[in-house]
Amino acid sequence: MIAIGIDIGGMSIKGAAVDSNGRVYDKFSMPFVKGEPGEHTIEKLAELVKEYIASQHLEGKIAGIGIGCPGTLDVTNGIVEYSNNLDWNDLPVAKIMNEVLPYPIRLINDANAAALGEAKFGAGKQNETVIMLTLGTGVGGGIIINGKLYEGNQGKGGELGHIVVQVDGEQCSCGRKGCLEAYASATALIREAKKAMRLNKRSLLWKLSPDIELVGGKVVFEAVSKGDKAAKEVLNNYIKYLGEGILNYCNIFRPNVVVLSGGIANAGEALFDPLNKYIKERFYGYQRTPEVKVVPAELGYDSGKIGAAALFFK
Numbered sequence: 001m002i003a004i005g006i007d008i009g010g011m012s013i014k015g016a017a018v019d020s021n022g023r024v025y026d027k028f029s030m031p032f033v034k035g036e037p038g039e040h041t042i043e044k045l046a047e048l049v050k051e052y053i054a055s056q057h058l059e060g061k062i063a064g065i066g067i068g069c070p071g072t073l074d075v076t077n078g079i080v081e082y083s084n085n086l087d088w089n090d091l092p093v094a095k096i097m098n099e100v101l102p103y104p105i106r107l108i109n110d111a112n113a114a115a116l117g118e119a120k121f122g123a124g125k126q127n128e129t130v131i132m133l134t135l136g137t138g139v140g141g142g143i144i145i146n147g148k149l150y151e152g153n154q155g156k157g158g159e160l161g162h163i164v165v166q167v168d169g170e171q172c173s174c175g176r177k178g179c180l181e182a183y184a185s186a187t188a189l190i191r192e193a194k195k196a197m198r199l200n201k202r203s204l205l206w207k208l209s210p211d212i213e214l215v216g217g218k219v220v221f222e223a224v225s226k227g228d229k230a231a232k233e234v235l236n237n238y239i240k241y242l243g244e245g246i247l248n249y250c251n252i253f254r255p256n257v258v259v260l261s262g263g264i265a266n267a268g269e270a271l272f273d274p275l276n277k278y279i280k281e282r283f284y285g286y287q288r289t290p291e292v293k294v295v296p297a298e299l300g301y302d303s304g305k306i307g308a309a310a311l312f313f314k
Helices: 038-055 093-098 110-121 186-199 204-208 217-225 229-253 263-267 269-281 300-312
Strands: 002-008 012-019 024-031 062-069 072-074 079-083 088-091 105-109 130-135 139-145 148-150 257-261 293-296
Touching: 002 038, 002 110, 002 300, 012 038, 012 300, 024 038, 024 300, 038 088, 038 093, 062 093, 062 110, 062 300, 072 105, 079 093, 093 105, 105 110, 105 300, 110 130, 110 139, 110 148, 110 257, 110 300, 130 229, 130 263, 186 204, 186 217, 186 229, 186 263, 204 217, 204 229, 217 229, 217 263, 217 269, 229 257, 229 269, 257 263, 263 269, 269 293
Parallel strands: 002 062, 062 105, 130 257, 257 293
Antiparallel strands: 002 012, 012 024, 072 079, 079 088, 130 139, 139 148
């Protein structure tokens, strides 16, 4: 079985044919033009996909086209109801695509697509229940229960970044305070690094990033590796909040594995070793429960495309 998987982002739109073994064919892409009417973007995308299918000689072999997209979606009718990043409102993506392409079209939240891809073919494969978190500008995620994607009422559930881990805490972009996103995103790690730098002018963070406005999450891990106490405190607090969020998911869903992706997850052992230690020491809230490993994602930038295509795989 072959399906087309597409990942729509704020800078570009990327896609590829994917087979039911997770093999990714030659890829295609187009730039996302900010300010362009969404209808025009989707019309161009439909033509690009049509040309791609012809170039790959896949006519008659496509089970469907899955599209991962950020924002609030009507997955039943294939409509992007609202996407702040793309500036789209009530955009009938499936209808526009079907004017050119005679295949089933399905929309999926971009974080859910990445989770589905990792669960079926990446770090979560051969596991029935998988939680995935994307640690980037915000905290996204997806939930796979008994091998099936959980999307919630109207496909609008699974907002894992917006559980509250600190009542009346830091302001979150969603409008609430104290969300996991406000403590476990790359944005949060950078915010706390800047606070530490302002309080400790002797911190190695200053040497690694002389311009405080250019400090990034990678700098924190580098400073910790060199023994900087201020950076170590920042990282310990970050792991505490991320760990508590994951412990909540462990107690609610009891997953086989938790998968982390995004820039922060690229820190490798410097993140995963202390994070797994933090979680293991707390017994997931009570003793004699199945161990849950927290592991890095494996599919990289292909996870969204693969997950979107997997909507058509049994």
